[in-house]
Amino acid sequence: MDFTEDQIERYSRHILLEDVGVEGQEKIANGKVLIIGAGGLGAPVALYLAAAGVGTIGIVDGDVVDLSNLQRQVIHFTADVNKPKVLSAKEKIHLINPDVKVVVHQEFLTASNALDIIKDYDFIVDGTDNFPVKFLINDACVFAGKPFSHGGILRFEGQTMTHVPGSACYRCLFNSPPPPNAVPTCSQAGVLGAIAGMLGTIQAAEALKYLTGVGELLTNRLLVFNAKTMDFRKITTKKNENCPICGNRPVVKELVDYEQAYCELKSKH
């Protein structure tokens, strides 16, 4: 791939980095990253990956922009309220960087579409706000052998880890989804807006590290932080032999829509 003069200038601060250089920038330009959820985490991820010149950015979200999103979902503006999030995000990505090809998936990720959606991408970013989909992303990526970044935020705290085939997966740490409403989400318990930026930019950095092969990914480690004290901690983890999907005796053999499973369970009672 030959960069134009404008592109050389645009990406000069990457190219100057000894670890990245023109070669690394080419890898970024050839990279395909899928962002699931164009919300608090997906917004900063999309903005930084767009600015970085990631060749293809896919965005999955079936929702529209709500006024209460704007406190932290920095890719959406006031005029975007009621607009589909994927379209609002696509517009901003193109305004930042017309080089980027944006693929919009205006739907929610489900057990039936997950494998088909992720198959075209090199790296997946989990920017979702609910556990059924977090587990679905994990399971789909483990089945498809795709690397992904997990991210979660709540109140003043955040956590993130990166999975690549062979490293600890989300289920190695958290066996199965918590029952509905057992663990509050941001929409129930609130979140400091800037936390989304703190965590999302870490996820964006992981995606760029993966594409360029620079550094050590956050694999087999869970990074947790609390913005009240600004304590950051990395918990070293490893593959769990009792993991229900990648352990010695896997029991998860297909994708499950947990939300639906819960609803069906409820309606039976």
Place this chain on the structure above:
Amino acid sequence: MKKIVVNGKTQEIEEAISVLDLIKINKVLQPEMVSVQLNQVFVNREDFKTSLVDNGDEIDFLYFMGGGSF
């Protein structure tokens, strides 16, 4: 006194203690939701009562964190 490391911080215990009791002492919210790693090995929930934490052990409580999109 015995010293253990809980979530990166040193804590003293008088004698070896079960994971379940340590969860109680540390007032872990929603103990049924926490993942526990003892010396970097995950402890099965059904073993919380019988797995003992002793001098020099490192234990981590991992919490669910959702958040992101909406």
